[in-house]
Amino acid sequence: MTTEATTPRPYQSYVYAYPHKTAYRPLPDRPPLRELWAGQSRDALSLYLHIPFCEVRCGFCNLFTRVGAPDELTGRYLDALDRQATAVRDALGDDEPVRFAAAAFGGGTPTFLTAAELERLCDIAEKRMGADLRAVPLSVETSPSTATPDRLAVLADRGTTRLSIGVQSFVDTEARAAVRPQRRADVEAALGHIRTAGVPVLNIDLIYGIDGQTPATWRTSLDAAIAWQPEELYLYPLYVRPLTGLGRLGAAADAAWDEQRLRLYRQGRDHLLEHGYEQVSMRMFRRTDAPRDLGEGPVDHACQTDGMIGLGCGARSYTPSLHYSFDYAVDMREIRTIIDAYTTTEDFSRAEVGRPITPDEARRRHLLQSVLQAEGMPAADYRDRFGTDPYEDFRAELERFAARGWLDTGAPATLLRLSPEGLAHSDALGPELFSDSVRAAMAAYEQK
Template sequence: MTSATRPYQSYVYAYPHKTAYRPLAAHHAGRPLLRDLWAAERKDALSLYLHIPFCEVRCGFCNLFTRIGAPDELTTRYLDALDRQASAVRDALGDDGPVRFSAAAFGGGTPTFLTAGELERLCDIAEKRMGADLRSVPLSVETSPSTATADRLAVLADRGTTRISIGVQSFVDAEARAAVRPQHRSEVEAALGRIRDARIPVLNIDLIYGIDGQTEKTWRTSLDAALAWRPEELYLYPLYVRPLTGLGRQGTAAGTADGPDAAWDEQRLRLYRAGREHLLGQGYEQVSMRMFRRADAPHAGPDDYACQTDGMIGLGCGARSYTSSLHYSFDYAVEMREIRGIIDGFTATEDFSRAEVGRYVDGDEARRRHVLQSLLQAGGLRSEEYRERFGSDPRADFTDELDLVAGRGWLDTSAPPGLLRLSPEGLAHSDALGPELFSPAVRAAMAAYEQK
């Protein structure tokens, strides 16, 4: 980690990153049976994630696993496959001990791309196939301004949704266009009104800073427009220009897929700091670099990164599952043609009894993951919890890495003994710090990944 470290390298929302996954058929043991993978795992507090890989449009910054539209009853075929997968996964979990879910989430893509009737079926798959009681556990659902319709929201509220997250990105129409996100503020405001009318306990609004042409004044306009709705949560995301995305193909004035320039880095840092100070002054608490929660808001869903813990069951072709030793999913792509092919393959699959693509997580990687995910939270890393889990001390296991973080001034020197916590400047540089904690093996696998 040098003094020239760029503040925006990558958003670490999971470790190891999916580009480090490989086909498990090539592993010496071949594709493992889910039944064997989950046999020795705790199953009394699982998390459930259902992935819907469809959107009405694809934003210029988006590199998520999603496609535009769903022709020829594709959503029906997809839900059919999801139903088959859920049955296979529930069978693999067995009945030797209690199988319980403590949290659930629908993500994408845009889950509310589905019709109200299809959302009912999605909830039925979670409840009747998997056994998740959606009305008694936190349930988070992602939506968009154009799909947050009254009938869909009524279904979600009735089925127990406790948190709705809407991607707004900007309340300034010109900025939305610059991010290749066709929307008008009036449509966004109408959608927020419908969400509040549905009385779902927690509203989260996503905003993006670093858009071409964005200023502190226009950024404040978006922040204040969001704050007018008193959202329980706000996520502030820096804009990234990634390969194979709309902005990556066309390039922007701020940067290209080959790398940003210093002025853009400075713009994003300036806007981040302005946004952070404004939200703290409006009664919000910082949970991570991105996540801010209203101080008086209920906790109705997992915190940032909490959904990346072991014991995650992911259903759908873009979902990940996590056991204590293996993270697995299906193939990953960004380019639309490749995504369409993977979705079509998923809908034609009959046998979901084995893991297809993934990465084994050994002892060192599990330790590294715990450090990374804890340290990137404002609450920090508690050495006692680390010792209870791994039988060692994080400072001893990661001396060089933590010394480098401290040397950059990114550790809070006022933290009490036994707590490793980032300073405000450290939180601001989370997207530089996170990648520095990747293992050499994961770095090599990510570098060797062929973009598609």
């Protein structure tokens, strides 16, 4: 437990969704989806389709994905996705209008699918779920080896507004150190294909803290990315997590690595700010002249409000009272087992695994996912939604953050906003807002 005078280690947990799936548990009553969505607002839902396949698995990756898809597995997976979409759309009913305001394809690597399979994926979103992909922001993740002209042409034609490519490093030796076999020439070729496809927003992911990375090589990657003038750039700190490739190699965090990552973060932040980008969060930077109405990042990352439909065995769905999904794993054998079970499932009418969202958890979720944005959280938004004051609900936590210099003392009194140092410590600040029950559930989770 930290005191007000103590600053915790800066890299503890990347909070992209709360509660994390390691806090989910099998739902004993397996509630019908129709009951879960009864009476819920369905006029501005987010739609997320998850494709759990990659050509290789990077050493740092703990995403729900497997390498390869033998024996026509992608076709069987899309068959199951179609069945699930049909069941979910039926559960939503037609008593009230069902409208999707944003969509995303993630993974894994959605562009692992062939061009024809991507057409089918879009058809599932449109014909089964009723999402108008050409009328809403659509974000799709890709990789250097799968960003081929035929696949990109399908995505551009079907309305994709944002393509996010995981480059991680333009330095080949660093990519290999992160157990990510790729060549810079192939990365540059993929970026050229994306620009030729004409998708309005390009995002490039980079990672800092790789073994052997220096300020000079980090600058090389930053400048190489900036040369493509991406509308967005994400700078991710490297994490070594259990059951990943790097985790099995025995790599572990220490104070020296923390300091290295903080130095590289600040270098990257300052470099992007000097080159026409603005900071949106600890990780996200947007070109100041980039379009603002095409969505930003996967819908999971900045979804403070509830109302998300996730399709696929690694996707979450959110209602105000329950977050639900399927089983979760990191180990490749476990993931293969879960995917195989998903492809043979016929009945998708019930929620299988999840976590109830109490009023306290809803407050925590809103606060942490709002305050981690550089623009901060208007206190009035919180009060309007919950009828209480965030400064009273989280007095101890906010006083602790203030004592560490993590809150912006120059912000208007009506705005709860992090200081630059607070943003730099987002991965320490976020976990301190977790409830005791979520902490206990995450701690009790058996890694698999």
